[in-house]
Amino acid sequence: MTIEIKKNIFVALGKFLSQFSETENKQREDVQGNAVFFDSFVDLIHLSQSHNGWYTPEQVYFAIQSWAQALTEESINQWLSNYSLENVKQKKVALILAGNIPLVGFHDFLSVLITGHDVVVKTSSNDQHLLPFLAKYLIHIAPELANKITFAEGKLENFDAVIATGSNNTARYFEYYFKDKPAIIRKNRNSVAVLNGKETKEDLIALGEDIFRYFGLGCRNVSKLFVPEGYVFDSFFEAMFEYQNVIQYEKYANNYDYNKAVFLMSNFQLLDNGFLTIKEDNSYSSPISSVFYEYYKDLEDVKNKLENDSEQIQCIVSNNLIKNSIPFGQTQKPKLWDYADNVDTISFLLIT
Incomplete structure (x- = not known):
């Protein structure tokens, strides 16, 4: 199978995924396999929350649309333009996937297949349905993939x-x-935002997307803020009210109540708006429904700290305060070349 054929297969998958959104599921005539897969995928999306309580239709649709936007001919060509993918020695690559957010392991799955290897997938118990469904779709439109994709049940x-x-x-x-x-081998990582107090309301609302998307369960979710000494959180909390409906989800509400109670029983000082607590803490990893913050005197101190702690950090959000930081609202919209833990998966697969 040539690299161009493999690209076209995943572009076709992107077209299939582009039909599904929270506002409308609409079939397109130019999409392969709809007669077999369209209605079944709609059903699976709405059943996902019964498989994993965090996988609400809203969150699953967001993940699907993110991949639909990534799997375009232009994006795939740009991603692969710096690699030589011809004459790759075929090997079998095992994937052990997380299940914290919908389709979190799809990039690894895509990377293995696009480089010409066979893939053996061990799904998380929290996400056992979405990726196997997409694999069946791929095999339907490209039967030659049937012998290249295996989902492992046991060891x-x-x-x-x-x-x-x-x-x-x-x-x-x-x-x-x-x-x-x-x-x-990927470990725990967290994402941070660096503020200087000059952020607009729109910036802070966008930051809320980085905090609340997937209920804060992803490594790309912002779990820690760095703010200048004397920072007043009024504008921050005002912007966060855009996301107040998050408390309507039972699992999130239970975590909010539990974690707030733990903090209060420990006599920690909190700021609270009824669905989010923020707490001064040096740690990067805050519990669900909470964000930690840390004051700084000098931005250079923050830069040095983040550089020293780079192994704990997935991404940094700011208004260009930190080199290579991501704009507000973009953490859950990575490009194909935005590798987890900054480890180039394609290069690994080409030299393996």
Whole structure:
């Protein structure tokens, strides 16, 4: 299978996904496989919350649209333009996927197949349906993929390399278990925002998207703010009210009540708006429904801290206060070349 054929297969998948949005599911005549897959996918989207309470239709649709926008001919060509994908020695690559947000492991799945390898997937118990469905769609439009995609039920066996995602604790297990295999082992990371008090209301509303999308469960969600000494949070909280409906989701509300109670029983000082607590804390990893913050005197101190702690950070949000930072509202819209943990997955797969 040539690289152009593989590109076209994933462009076709992007067209299929583009038909589904929270406002409307509408079939397009130029999309392959709709007679078999369209209605079934709509059903799966609305059943996803019964499989995982965090996978509300709103969040699943957002993930689907994000991938629809990424899987275009222009985007795929730009992503792969810097690599030589001809004459790749075919190997079998195992994927151990997380399940914190919908389709979180799709980029690894795409990367393995686009480079010509076979993929063996171990899905998370929290996300066992969406990716297998898309794999069936791919096999329907390109039957030659049937022998290149396997979903493992039990122990992973007979593979040449592995990409595994988990917590810091499971990462230690992965590092030991896969010590004899080429591997990418991903651990816990968090994202931060750096503010200087000059942000507009629109900036802060966009920051709310970085905080609340997927209920804050992703490594690209902002869980920590760096703010200048004397910063007043009134404007921040005013902007956050755009997202007040999040408290209507039972799982989020339960986490809000529990974590707020834990903080208060520990006599921590909190700021609270009824659906989000913010707490001064040096840690990067805040619990669901809470964001930590830390004051700074000098922006250079923040830059140095973030550089020193880079292994703990997925992405940084700011109005160009920090080099290579992401604009507000964009953390959950990564490009195909925005690699998790800044590890180039394609390069790994080409030299494996």
